[in-house]
Amino acid sequence: MSVPARRFSGTVEGAIWMILGGSLFAGMSAMIRPASETVHPLVVSFLRAGIGALVLLPILLRAGAVIPPKGIRKAVVLRALSDSTAMALWFVIIPVMPLATAIALNFTSPLFSTIFAVLFLGEVVRRRRWTAIAFGFAGAMIILRPGTEALNWASSLVLISAAAAAMSRVGARHLTFHIDAKRIVAYHFLLLAPLLLIPAIPVWTWPDTRTLLLTACLSMLGTFGHFCVAKAMHVAEASEMAPFDYVQLITAAALGYFLFSELPDVWTWAGAIVIAGSTIYIARREAAIRRAAAKNGR
Numbered sequence: 448m449s450v451p452a453r454r455f456s457g458t459v460e461g462a463i464w465m466i467l468g469g470s471l472f473a474g475m476s477a478m479i480r481p482a483s484e485t486v487h488p489l490v491v492s493f494l495r496a497g498i499g500a501l502v503l504l505p506i507l508l509r510a511g512a513v514i515p516p517k518g519i520r521k522a523v524v525l526r527a528l529s530d531s532t533a534m535a536l537w538f539v540i541i542p543v544m545p546l547a548t549a550i551a552l553n554f555t556s557p558l559f560s561t562i563f564a565v566l567f568l569g570e571v572v573r574r575r576r577w578t579a580i581a582f583g584f585a586g587a588m589i590i591l592r593p594g595t596e597a598l599n600w601a602s603s604l605v606l607i608s609a610a611a612a613a614m615s616r617v618g619a620r621h622l623t624f625h626i627d628a629k630r631i632v633a634y635h636f637l638l639l640a641p642l643l644l645i646p647a648i649p650v651w652t653w654p655d656t657r658t659l660l661l662t663a664c665l666s667m668l669g670t671f672g673h674f675c676v677a678k679a680m681h682v683a684e685a686s687e688m689a690p691f692d693y694v695q696l697i698t699a700a701a702l703g704y705f706l707f708s709e710l711p712d713v714w715t716w717a718g719a720i721v722i723a724g725s726t727i728y729i730a731r732r733e734a735a736i737r738r739a740a741a742k743n744g745r
Contacts, residue, residue, distance in 0.1 A: 461679040465688045468675030469695030473550065475668040477702040479541040482661040487650035489643070491662055492538035494654065496531075496639040498666040503633040515634050519625050526618030527638035533611035534639070535646055536604045544601040546703035547711040550696055551590055551719040552605040557726040558583040559613030561733075567617060576732055579725040586721030589714055632673070689730035693723045 482491045515523045540549055558580050564570040572580075591602050622631050654662070679688050696719055703709035 461682045461688050462691045464675045464679035464682070465691040466694045468672045468679060469692050470698040471668045471672035471675060473546070473695045473698040473702055475665045475672060476537075476541055476550065476699065477546055477706060478661055478665040478668065479538055480546075480707070482658055482665060483538070483542045485658050486652050486654050487647070488538040488542055489535055489647045489650055490652065490654065491658070492535050493640065493643040493647040494659070494662040495538075495666045495669065496534070496636060496643045498663060499636040499670060500640040502666075502670065503636050519622060522618055522621055523634050524638065526615050526622070527635055527642055529611045529618060530615035530635065531639050531642035533608045533615060535643060536608035536611070540601050540604050540608065544605070545709045545711065545715075546707065547696060547700040547709065548590065548715050549601075549605050550699040551711075551715050551722065552587055552602065553609050553612075554693070554696070554719065554722045554726060555583060555587050555606060556609040556613045556616070557729065558722075559610045560616050561729055563614055563617045564620070568621065576729055579728045579732070583722050583725030583729075586718040586723075586725065588718075589721060590718035592714060689727045690723075693719070696723075 479488065479491060537549075537553075561570075561572060561576065561580060565572050587606065619631055619635075679691075700711050703711070
């Protein structure tokens with residue numbers, strides 16, 4: 448098979464995995480709402496992290512490294528703090544906000560990632576990418592419409608959650624230079640569970656069987672979603688996969704309509720298109736810069 452044919456085949460396979468992963472993430476988010484009917488969403492977030500920790504603990508036990516190496520412990524803890532904040536806020540938001548609107552706003556996370564990569568990793572971002580970032584946040588403002596009833600505490604929490612998730616993503620990028628991906632994920636969930644237990648304790652009620660089953664299901668959806676995205680990134684370039692991530696919004700809109708009778712307004716779709724365009728441009732621009740740097744390095 449020729450190189451262009453192999454690349455096309457990889458792109459098609461990656462697109463399938465990416466669409467599946469995004470759809471699973473949308474399904475996971477949709478299940479938060481029924482899982483939170485009898486217990487507080489913070490309890491559900493702890494249960495989700497706890498199940499993930501139980502699944503991933505054997506990876507660390509087999510590696511004989513349950514405690515992170517000294518040189519990266521601070522980075523591991525800071526990443527877990529960021530993601531526990533993002534996850535706790537996300538689980539609180541979903542029961543009270545239209546699913547598609549929350550996911551559309553959450554797509555600002557790559558914009559925050561680019562900013563944090565400049566601040567904490569020393570990456571260089573030039574004028575065109577800063578312009579794309581500005582357009583992306585303008586898209587968020589289209590959805591929020593400052594000065595109207597659409598801007599509320601839940602909307603603000605989505606953006607804080609997206610920023611916290613972006614910080615976690617930047618932390619993961621830093622850790623990839625020191626340990627393998629499986630250990631990054633395993634350490635992450637082992638810390639997430641106790642961190643998410645702290646805010647869950649004041650609102651704790653024991654979950655019934657139905658809630659436990661729903662939480663187990665959403666945990667499996669999220670875990671397999673991560674696997675699908677990782678598989679997509681393995682067979683194709685991240686910049687090629689970026690457009691397919693936005694299928695998650697279409698899935699979320701469909702789930703919101705059929706499960707909760709929610710219909711996104713025109714402002715949500717318009718803002719989502721602007722955010723998608725800016726983040727896809729950034730992904731492609733970063734990929735082009737990496738290829739040029741690799742070419743010059745040879």
